[in-house]
Structures are given as structure tokens and as C-alpha cells.
Amino acid sequence: MINLDDPKKFRPLVGQAHQVAMNMLRPISRKYDRAEHEYPKELDMLAAMIDGLSESGASEGAGAAGVRREGADGDTTVKNGTNLASVMSIAEMCWGDVGLLLSMPRQGLGNSAIASVADDEQLARFDGVWAGMAITEPGTGSDSANIKTTATLDGDHYVLNGEKIFVTSGDRCDAVVVWATLDRELGRAAIKSFVVPKGTEGMRVERLEHKLGIRASDTATIIFDNCRVPAENLLGSPEVDVKQGFAGAMATFDNTRPLVAAMAVGCARASLDLTRELLADAGVVVDHDRPAQLQSAAAAKFLQMEADWEAAHLLVLQAAWMADNRQPNSLEASMAKAKAGRVGSDITLSCVELAGSIGYSEAELLEKWARDSKILDIFEGTQQIQQLIVARRILGLSSAELK
Numbered sequence: 001m002i003n004l005d006d007p008k009k010f011r012p013l014v015g016q017a018h019q020v021a022m023n024m025l026r027p028i029s030r031k032y033d034r035a036e037h038e039y040p041k042e043l044d045m046l047a048a049m050i051d052g053l054s055e056s057g058a059s060e061g062a063g064a065a066g067v068r069r070e071g072a073d074g075d076t077t078v079k080n081g082t083n084l085a086s087v088m089s090i091a092e093m094c095w096g097d098v099g100l101l102l103s104m105p106r107q108g109l110g111n112s113a114i115a116s117v118a119d120d121e122q123l124a125r126f127d128g129v130w131a132g133m134a135i136t137e138p139g140t141g142s143d144s145a146n147i148k149t150t151a152t153l154d155g156d157h158y159v160l161n162g163e164k165i166f167v168t169s170g171d172r173c174d175a176v177v178v179w180a181t182l183d184r185e186l187g188r189a190a191i192k193s194f195v196v197p198k199g200t201e202g203m204r205v206e207r208l209e210h211k212l213g214i215r216a217s218d219t220a221t222i223i224f225d226n227c228r229v230p231a232e233n234l235l236g237s238p239e240v241d242v243k244q245g246f247a248g249a250m251a252t253f254d255n256t257r258p259l260v261a262a263m264a265v266g267c268a269r270a271s272l273d274l275t276r277e278l279l280a281d282a283g284v285v286v287d288h289d290r291p292a293q294l295q296s297a298a299a300a301k302f303l304q305m306e307a308d309w310e311a312a313h314l315l316v317l318q319a320a321w322m323a324d325n326r327q328p329n330s331l332e333a334s335m336a337k338a339k340a341g342r343v344g345s346d347i348t349l350s351c352v353e354l355a356g357s358i359g360y361s362e363a364e365l366l367e368k369w370a371r372d373s374k375i376l377d378i379f380e381g382t383q384q385i386q387q388l389i390v391a392r393r394i395l396g397l398s399s400a401e402l403k
Ligand SMILES: Cc1cc2nc3c(=O)[nH]c(=O)nc-3n(C[C@H](O)[C@H](O)[C@H](O)COP(=O)(O)OP(=O)(O)OC[C@H]3O[C@@H](n4cnc5c(N)ncnc54)[C@H](O)[C@@H]3O)c2cc1C
Pocket: 109, 132, 133, 134, 135, 136, 139, 140, 141, 142, 143, 165, 166, 167, 168, 169, 211, 219, 375, 378, 379, 380, 381, 382, 383, 384, 385, 388, 403
């Protein structure tokens, strides 16, 4: 029988995340929305707390940490593990503030890449490093197989050359996981990821972006000009396996897409919770026991948004649970990201609409959440790209057959 309740064992973790979101993130939300590019120094204390919890083993997935397929091969025990804990706590933190969650030290998307692909030695070496993720380039976004940044082996170093844009935490992080090609002639199989520590000669932050939302999060353009990185910083295998193609690099997305989808779920719930209160204050009763068409237009709209939210929420839990149980989840990760990304934007904007002038004004955070949520339908693969991936998987078509 399917049990749709959240796992009991994660309730304390989710409860803690909720307290942090309510008491530490919400109070500084507007401040750092206005002070774009200013580092939210309050997060240092929070990061130290999360480190403490992780070290004591008291917390699984307290922030946007990396996730790893757990368990030895052949282990058939069904489990609710780190992936599920991560999406649940991230959703809760994003109920507080997405931009601040994305700014949390040592919890970058690059950390997920390291956790997903690194070998044990690299995992130990990069432990505690705050890592951003640099895939996008001028002229290369959705078509990440088209990356032009090169990595050329020179002795025991790789020399990186290229430009990366829109790197989340690119200015504040300690290192960036950079996607580069070993040989453009060999196509997508030659794309590898490299951990480049901040301050490495030949790497420079060129500029920071001004953005619609998630303004607390810094977004950087980074130039690599003959940047020498130790060969052992290449994540995974240096072999170019043409048969495996892009699969190795893309595996990272199976882990990061549910995390981004969870962010959308958390942000949308923030909007729903506040709108529910505002509607109640305005005398609108939302009755879950009566058909929507028999209720006011506002109540019917609210019921429809709640149903959409629940569908997104369940898809996120499913994708994460599959990863915990070592089941291939590329299809489900993209479905979760597509659904949560879209309903996240729809719900937050519809809540602005339902709340009218209060929704549009800065007196409440509804307008901010509508701005913040849009990025969650864009980065880590846009809405359209997720739908394309889902269609390819269901129809059994390759990327060459369905573009
Ligand atoms: C705030 C912010 C933070 C970011 N953080 C990071 C980061 O940390 N690291 C990183 O590497 N990147 C990051 N990005 C980049 C982000 O991942 C890309 O913007 C995204 O992948 C889309 O790429 P693009 O902007 O080049 O758009 P394009 O790929 O040019 O797409 C433009 C439009 O065309 C659509 N489209 C493209 N191809 C198809 C197709 N085949 N079929 C149908 N529609 C299609 C897209 O869905 C989109 O709507 C960030 C971007 C922003 C705005």
C-alpha cells in the first residue's frame, strides 16, 4: 500500500528547518532582496550550526548539500535516506527564502556534483568546500553538450580556457565545479567536470548580474585564462567513453533537479500559506469538503493551486526516494522539476493576483516570492528542456531523434 505521509523519522529535521526558515531567514528576507550583492553575514552562524549538526550526525540533509546513491550493490532494503531528507529540508528552508538558501555556505550545487561524482579520496579532499557549478557559457545554455571551455592536459595539470556565465555563488564560494571538454572532436563524451579552487591563477570573476529575483544570491561571470588545475581535480574518470556519452556528467542532474524542484515546492507553499490567511481575513472560506464549482472563484482557484502543489510535492518525494533506493530516476527527476518549476511560478504569481494590491506591494513577501520562483523553472534545465527529456524517455527516442 502506498503511504503518502512524510516519513516520521524526518519530522524533527523538517521541524528544525522550519524554525530556521521562520526565525532566521524570513526576518532578513527583504533586507537582502534590497541589498543585492551584499553578503548575508547572518548565514555564517547558520552554516556553522548546520556543520555542527552534520558532524554530530544529528542531521541528514540539513541544507542544499550533495546527495549520493547510498547502500552497497545488492542491498534491497527499502529506505528513506539522504536524498529524501535533503529535498524535505530544502523545501522547508525555501518556505523561508530561496535566495538565502542558495547563498548558504558549503551548500552549493557544485557540492551536489562533487557528492554525486567524486571518488572517496576527492570526497575527503573537498569536504567542507563551498562549491558553485559552472556549466553555462555565452551561446551555450540548454544545449550543454555544446560546451566550448577547453581542458588540455599538460603534465600533471589541466589547463582551462573559456568563459562561464550565471554561476550561482560564483563570487562567494571557495571553488567552482567547471564543465569543460577534453576534446571537442569527441563530442559530449569528452565533457568532464573539474574542481577549480577560488584564487587559482588564471581564474577571475568578471562581473555580477542584477536579477529579477533571488537577489540575495550572487550570480557571477567567471573567466578561465590558462588556468592550471591539478589533474586529480577532474571528478570521476578521465577516460573518454564514447559509448557512455554524456551519461556520466548528466547523472549529476538526476540529483540536483529534485533539489531545485524542492525549492519551488517550498517557495510555492510560502505563497499558499500567506494567501490562505489573507483570504480568510477577507472572509473567503476555502472548504475542502465541497466541490470547487460550488465555492467562490477565489476559493476554487485556491483549491486548484493546492492540488497542483500536492502533485509537484509528491513527484519531488518520488524522485528523491528513487535515488535513495538506487533506482534510475532521470525521468522522475525531470518530471518533478518540470511540474514543480511550472506550478511554482503559476502559484506564486496567482497568489499575487488573488491578494490584489497587498500581493503586489512590498508590504508582504508575495511579490518577492513570485520573482524568486521564476528561476526555479529555468536553471538546472528549463521547463521546455525537462519536457523534452520526459518525452524522449517515454517515447524511447535519443537526443538526436527528438530535439
Ligand atoms: C539566476 C541564474 C542562476 C543561474 N545559475 C547557474 C549556475 O549556477 N550554473 C550554471 O551553469 N548555469 C546557471 N544558470 C544558467 C541557466 O542554467 C541557463 O540560463 C538555462 O540552462 C537556460 O539556458 P539559456 O539561458 O542559454 O537559454 P537557452 O538555452 O538559449 O533557451 C532559451 C529558451 O529556449 C528554450 N529552448 C531551448 N532549447 C529548446 C528546445 N530544444 N526545445 C524547446 N525549447 C527550447 C528554453 O527552454 C528557453 O525558454 C543560471 C541562470 C540564472 C538566470
